[in-house]
Amino acid sequence: MRGSHFRSVRVAVVGAGFGGICAALRLRAAGHRAVTVFDARSGVGGTWAANRYPGVACDAPSHMYSYSFVEPPAWSRRFAPGAEICGYLERCAAGLAVRTGTAVTAARWTGADWLLTLGDGTAERFDVLVAATGQLAVPAVPPLPGLAEFAGTVLHTAEWPEDFDPGGHRIAVVGTGASAVQLVPRLAGRAQGLTVFQRSAPYVLPKPDVPYGVRALHRRFPAVRKLTRAAFWTGLELLTLGFWRWPALLRPLERAHAKALRRSVADPALRAALTPKDRAGCKRILMASGYHAAFDRRDVALVTEPITAVELGAVHTAAGRYQADTLVFATGFDTGGFATTLEIRGRGGATLAERWAGGARAHLGLTVPGFPNLFLVYGPNTNLGSGSIVFMLETQAAHIAAAVTRLAAAPAGSALEVTAAAFARWSRLLDRRFARPLAWNSGCRSWYRDAAGRDTHNWPGALLEYRLRAARPRRRDYHLSPPIG
Secondary structure, three states, X not given: OOOOOOOOOOEEEEOOOHHHHXXXXXXXXXXXXXXXXXXXXXXXXXXXXXXXXXXXXXXXXXXXXXXOOOOOOOOOEOOOEHHHHHHHHHHHOOOOOEEEOOOEEEEEEOOOOEEEEEOOOOEEEEOEEEEOOOOOOOEOOOOOOOHHHOOOEEEEHHHOOOOOOOEOOEEEEEOOOHHHHHHHHHHOOOEOEEEEEOOOOOOEEOOOOOEOOOHHHHHHOXXXXXXXXXXXXXXXXXXXXXXXXXXXXXXXXXXXXXHHHHHHOOOHHHHHHOOOOOOXXXXXXXXXXXXXXXXXXXXXXXXXXXXXXXXXXXEEEOOEEEEOOEEEEOOOEOOOOOOOOOEEEOHHHOEHHHHOOOOOOOEOOOEOOOOOOEEEOOOOOOEOOOOOHHHHHHHHHHHHHHHHHHHHOOOOOXXXXXXXXXXXHHHHHHHHXXXXXXXXXXXXXXXOEOOOOOXXXXXXXXXXXXXXXXXXXXXXXXXXXXXXX
């Protein structure tokens, strides 16, 4: 950023995962140097630093799951293991001002800047606040009766101890989501016994994961890697049409699931229990190798009745008692809100949570009226059914960098705030889109929808459309107000 008429803008980025690092890198590329990234964890990586359970890996192709502007490593597999992804993010963040082990508990707009309260009680001021805490940040544990009295080991996939050995344990896994389908095959055969408690059967497709034998080719010819990335992106972009436009396009995935199930599970009753009742796409479609086959083992059991209670060494349902000395919660994260790890207070003292009491909404998933100089990363309605979320994060980071550059040309203390008209236009667009028959609103219950039944998470459109709409802030959508006084 050149020119004496530009001033230094102090930017606080809360969260050192894919979104926060992306925003900081794009801000730096735009010439903004006073950027500080905070994260409560001891290292960078976000969800990839938190999730270290056996088998953790990406379910998007590796070439898609990296920044387009930072050279990716020579991935070892088509779907990179979590440790490799975390290592990539650590390398990307190496030149940034990152303060790990530093929680941001609250942020308040003073009228001229953001006053941040840190975990140690100290406070610091910044001109711009970027909330990049992600949609999947706070582990969720269901309030099972008797859980506090359980005498054995209790684990969550997002808080996995490195020294846990499943050998000799009778393990009960609660949940059958994205982490469970990766973890269960790793526990089967190692634990003394494994019982999986399923609320609803997910669509699980075989993961076409192979070691990469083309690493040397990609290193020598970067153009080949770029073509590979473009091919994956195009295919996944076409698949998004099944989620937001023509749900019938997802029917082949239902047939693929049924075919894979027939190959892996011999018992017809067990196959029926592992068959989803919803249409494909209503909930997240998963990919994993060996998940269904694990249930064909005699030491692995599937339970579909709801858990009624937990006692010292067992889990109860209405149908029976199942011995367990270890409980593993593969129950994901609290998805009831956004930026929930800190209290954000905007103009007039209202909190973001209060502003969203009737449902979370943000213009382009990025900005909210009444909260000047605040930008969200991976905010409401920016999740995807297909493709890599990194594409969306890069779009949002470009928007934020351009907005901060506009602020840098204004006097200190200026406030950039989305207009009520722009916010309303975006809300109407989403309401029109979700009024159509979509894969996400085909009748099932999922974490995508809030208490009122509105989908607050997914983007009902093409990735390319979102980039065209959001890559740069439109001047008519924002009001730039001068400093107070």
